[in-house]
Structures are given as structure tokens and as C-alpha cells.
Amino acid sequence: MISTKKLATSSVVFNSYMNAYVPHKVHISLWQDEFTKTEPLVFVGELVKEGQVIASDSRKICQIHSPVPGIVENFSVITLPNGKTGPCLTIKTGGSFSFLGKPRKKQKWDFLFPDQLIRNIGEKGVINTFYKSKPLAIDLMQQKLRKENRSIFLRLFDLDPTNQTDSFVAKTYTPQILEAMVILAHIIQPSAVYCLYDKSMNLQEDAAAMNTLFNTVPLHFIPVDILKYPRGGTFDLIQLVKRSVKSVENITISRKDLFIDSVTALSVYEAIVLELPSMTRFVSVCGEAMAENKLFKVRIGTPIKNLLAECGGFCAQPSKIIMNGCIYGSAVNNFDTPITKYTKSITILRKKMFDYIPISPCIRCGNCRKICVADLQPDKIFTYHMKKNQFTQTEIQMTLLCSECRLCNMVCPSRLPLFQTISEIKKNAELRYED
Ligand code: SF4
Ligand code: SF4
Structure with missing residues (x-):
């Protein structure tokens, strides 16, 4: 980190x-x-x-x-x-x-069935921009099909620390975003909701108001030191929740849960409450x-x-x-x-700001290994892949730990596409090992 x-x-x-x-x-x-x-x-x-x-x-x-x-x-x-x-x-x-x-009038939505709310979210064109953008309606339909416990993770800061958009939206539209969380909870009936926010934000009043709305679903507000990186990927949020919430052992959380950002939550509010x-x-x-x-x-x-x-x-x-x-x-x-x-x-x-540096062979500086938050050996995986060597099952499964933080790319003096290579192997591994 x-x-x-x-x-x-x-x-x-x-x-x-x-x-x-x-x-x-x-x-x-x-x-x-x-x-x-x-x-x-x-x-x-x-x-x-x-x-x-x-x-x-x-x-x-x-x-x-x-x-x-x-x-x-x-x-x-x-x-x-x-x-x-x-x-x-x-x-x-x-x-x-x-x-x-x-001006738009606020509309009542709590009499609508979850399926109708999902339809409205799709028809209003809401997309989920948490990581790779996709229609939020698809995420919601997938959550409804899951039989096991499901949770909602709301990230109130930016995935990429060189952006400030999600943080700004979170600070400016906190009540609207939290109302959107009530709507999403109404749709997918989660076992818990986790709001991860920049620890410099003052959320106390909003949190108190929200706790009364979420009377049946456990709601956790988790402050995050966003001056550390990486902080905002699915892997990072799961680790942060596991460290912060004691009761989490009783609730299964996984990358299959619903992850959304501030911008997406605001779009849900606009689509359902303002019909915009x-x-x-x-x-x-x-x-x-x-x-x-x-x-x-x-x-x-x-x-x-x-x-x-x-x-x-x-x-x-x-x-x-x-x-x-x-x-x-x-x-x-x-x-x-x-x-x-x-x-x-x-x-x-x-x-x-920068000179063009061409790609060159690995100089074995070890930077990528030192910085990897998942303790992987990006240089080794890359070399194996380039030489078309066979990976063992354990090595392939190890790539599933990659948090996609891209730090290995940033520190590589040879400018090798380490993250891209690992991500490709990981994608195949996910297809093979995850149902
Ligand atoms: S992107 Fe690179 S540094 Fe980040 S977890 Fe994956 S292999 Fe490690
Ligand atoms: S950072 Fe780049 S050059 Fe250094 S060991 Fe890793 S792959 Fe090789």
C-alpha cells in the first residue's frame, strides 16, 4: 500500500x-x-x-x-x-x-414491487460505474437470482485517487445517495449494507437518520483513509469490511455482492425519486x-x-x-x-511531464514483487506467460488474488504490461474456478 x-x-x-x-x-x-x-x-x-x-x-x-x-x-x-x-x-x-x-417533484416509490423498480432503473438508463460500467438493472437481476446471503457495498470515494468525482458527489448529495441505498435494499433485501466513506467526511447525522430507515437490515458505516492506495476495489472493500465489522463472520461477503459508487447511487435517486x-x-x-x-x-x-x-x-x-x-x-x-x-x-x-519510455526486457529489480498488495510475483507470471510455459493449478488460482490495483505496472521501469497479463490469466481462471 x-x-x-x-x-x-x-x-x-x-x-x-x-x-x-x-x-x-x-x-x-x-x-x-x-x-x-x-x-x-x-x-x-x-x-x-x-x-x-x-x-x-x-x-x-x-x-x-x-x-x-x-x-x-x-x-x-x-x-x-x-x-x-x-x-x-x-x-x-x-x-x-x-x-x-x-423543478422535479419527489415521487413515492415504496409501494412499487422490486421488479418494477428494476424495470424503472433500466428504462431510465442507469449504469453502474463502480468499476467496469454496466447496466445496473443487470446487477440487480443477478442479485435477486442469488440464493445465498447478499450484501450491498457503497463506495463514497473514488476508485482512482487521481479522480475526485465520486468524492464530490458523495459530499454534495449525501441524503440523496443514502435514500438510493434504501431503494436498493428494498429491491434486493440484503443481509447487510456497508457504506465505506472518506474518514474526513462528517456522516454522523445522516448515519443516524439512515439507521431508523434501515430498521431490519444491519447498516455499517466504515471510515476509510483514502490517502492510502489501493482502497476502492472489490477486494479492498471486502478486506476493509472484514477488519472493521466484527459480526461479519456470520454474514458471507464476496465479490458477487452488489458494489456501487456514489455516482451510481445518485443516478438511482434521480431515476426513481425524481423520475429523471x-x-x-x-x-x-x-x-x-x-x-x-x-x-x-x-x-x-x-x-x-x-x-x-x-x-x-x-x-x-x-x-x-x-x-x-x-x-x-x-x-x-x-x-x-x-x-x-x-x-x-x-x-x-x-x-x-513524461518522456516516452519503450518497453524493454525485465531487469529483475523486484519492484513489482515489493509493491504487490496480493503478494504475487508479477514478473514471474509475466515471463511464464510470454514463454508459453504451463502454469500449475495453484499458480492460476493465485492470480484470483490480484486486486487489479495496477501498482505493478506503475513501478516497472521496463514498462511491461504486468497487470494486463495477470488480468487475462485471472479472467480465464475465474471462468474455470468460479460458478
Ligand atoms: S495489479 Fe499488480 S500489484 Fe496489483 S494486485 Fe495485481 S499483480 Fe499485484
Ligand atoms: S518491476 Fe518490471 S523490471 Fe522490475 S522485476 Fe518487475 S517486471 Fe522486472
């Missing part, structure tokens, strides 16, 4: 946000999460309203709504925030807004090349160049655009890349 001060090269703490300008055109990716590919339900030249369903998968578990009123201009292929390219539709903004600037489709995101823009760092509430489909312009442009020559954090994110090379539902941050690195 290391101090995040060494990692957070571009992390900025935000205490407020601004609404980004409504763009003149939005480019809506038809792949708003890592798993679902939707089909368009509109045609070129069609007039659409703000909030209208414009694309959907066949099961309606993750619908996409137009974030602006306007006219569908064309279909094309565009660079996405995860570095891939995918289909998108462009809408030219025009006409009156159905949701923007109009998922059309906006909180996105931070920062980095050494930026004239100003800002946190925006922005419509999905907004090109990132619009946000960079609203920050006053660059103050130094930019060299890389990193989406979603310097540790877990991806580099993109296109300023037209649109904001998607899984976008949390944009970091612009300046040219001088």
Missing part, C-alpha cells in the same frame, strides 16, 4: 461545480457502458425531445435518452472515452427543453496543461473540446488526454470524444 500523494499527479479537490453550456451538437455513443450495445430508435431528420428514448437494447435494461431537444443529423463512428471507437448519433440542438430548468432519465454526468477537467481546473455538470454527448474551452484552454503544450483517471483510465487522441455515462474525468497532461 502506498500514499496517494505519490500517485495523485493531477488530483484537485472540488467544492463546487458549474453547469456546462448546452452544446450546439451532441454526439451520443450507442455504447454508453462497457457491455451493452444499443440500436437507434430514431432516423436522420427526426425531431427529438429532451429525455426521449433514442436508443435501446432489446431487453430495455439500459435505454439511452436524448440529452437535448433537436434534430437527428447523422450516424457516424467516433472515439469513445475508453479509447475504443464506436457508433454514435449526432443531434443538432434546437427547440424547448422538457427537463432542463424545471440518466442524461447528465459530473465530469472534472484538470491537469498541468489546463489553464483552470473545473468540475462540470454536463450533458452526455458533449464533446470534450467544449469543456476544455470552458476551462480557458491550455496553459502549456498538451501531450495526452486521459479519460477517467491516470491509473484506471484510457488515453484518447480526439478532442471530439463525447462524454458518456461512464465518464468521470478528463486529465490533460503537459508535454514535459
